[in-house]
Amino acid sequence: MSTKVKATKRPWDAGPVTYIALTILALISLFPFYWMIVISTRTNDAIADVPPPLLPGGRFATNVAHLFDNYEAHFAQGLINSAIVSTTVTLSVVFFSSLAGFAFAKLRFAGRNRLLLFIIGTMMVPIQLGLIPQYMLMVKLGWNNELQAVIVPFLVSGFGVFMMRQYADQAVSDELIEAARVDGCSTWRIYWNVVLPALRPAAAVLGLLTFMTTWNEFIWPFVVLNDPGNQTVQLSLRLLGTTYYNDFSLVFAGTAIATLPLLVVFVVFGRQIISGIMEGAVKA
């Protein structure tokens, strides 16, 4: 029996080496998160212990309370701002991307292919290179230090349009749209009542990816939000890391709080996020 199993062993069957290697990789991936928890649940002295502490302590609540009491870090304001910015950008990107994606996939109009190609082209251009004029523009508009400076430029996404177009192309049948037209639906009604419900799985993935990217955005907020009292949580983290670098338990409590929403999202929707990334790759 065992010889038979051996004889039919194919190259894609996983052996112990594969499991060990992947487990090591997963542990390396998880360790910094674990370390974040260990340090943020102990006193600051623990960082100097030899050998280093390897288990979480019981001071997380105390450290978090210190964090929020600390007026200069403006951590609570950072969290609120990040929530506002990420939610607004996510809703807008999903709405405009699905609308445009539907148009590109299912509606006929002159210049359709060229305009789509243009959008794909914009994905390759590093927009951050326009940092200086973007900043000058914000000063002109009076938006520097205001949240709209980190919201409005991100309300649409070329990646989002492309992704929704690819999905709409196969998820919505032309017959369905024709039937709705015969029933007298306007294009908007078709979008709202027929297409959008069909796009829901892809819209969810796009929303998750957009939320995470926006929550994590650093360089542009760093440039345009200079007032420490009105920043996003990533900038609060930097402020913590540079001004309280002696108090690791406090700083790590901050990173843990700022990372937690993302980890929750990832644990709940991990499967969808993974398939979103993998499907996007095959189509690109």
Next chain:
Amino acid sequence: MTAQITRGRHDRGSPDAAPQPPAPSRHRLTKIDLKFSPYIFISPFFIIFAIFGAFPLAYTLWVSLRKWDLLGGDGGFVGLDNYSAILKDSWFWNAVYNTFGIFLLATIPQILLALVTAYWLNKKLRARTAFRMGVLVPNVTSVAAVAIVFSQLFGRDFGLINWLIGFVGIDPIDWPAGRYSAWFAVATMVDWRWTGYHALILLAAMQAIPKDLYESASIDGASALRQFWQITVPLLRPTLLFSVIIATIGGLQLFTEPLLFNGSNNAILGGSLRQSQTVAMYLYEQGFTRFNFGYGAAIAWLLFLLIIIVSLANLVLVRRLAGGSKGAEQ
């Protein structure tokens, strides 16, 4: 103009906005709807991109041809003076050297490890999703959080890395202080965050390779290693290129990791000796701490040029590397 004409027709057809317009008008409404809805649906992207994407990029070019600083304001057209000054600027070349150093040190191991990881993930596994999530989880964290945790891990006095290398007899290293040790630490952060993402992209492409290719290669007696290099890698070429270009665009614009790794110690300079300042950091330094807008804008265009050159070089390289052994599979 077309819009006006059609609106005129509409008005004649239905003088009042009745809930149930007569049939001919409804036909015209449908025509308008069919004609203009697609453009209205796609217009938000183009409007916002024009204002906040295209305009700033073009404006960067214009600003880069002018002397423009905080004290003097817009000092007029100076042609390519900013560019020629940058090419003689040793701080700029220092930043280019650091950027390429970190980029190579990060990207080569990253792509190779991602390739191997994808190979492992492509096997028939139990707990498949758990392993995939395991390698992807670093990608969902913010750069700021990663940089803070890794700065502590690479700390001189209480860092875990120094403690670990102590066991093999290496003295504690002051990681941010030295150029190459700083490169190494920053490259580690980048790889930790991105390897899993690239592995999943490569995995997706691997799954599209028909299994019978491997079966026939096995019958011909090709070893697993040979199959990997002569079947898998060549067929992954487009995805590999995609991965490398994503890594190039991100890697050459590297900013946050080195900035935060230097903590409060001359952070934007990349340390007191500029030992880990990247081009993007130098761009920020010139634009936003010295307010040399013209000079900074010129750096931005040179950086863009570098990205294009490196992407093209990658295109050639990936073609060569993965194409050289392509004959074997046919």
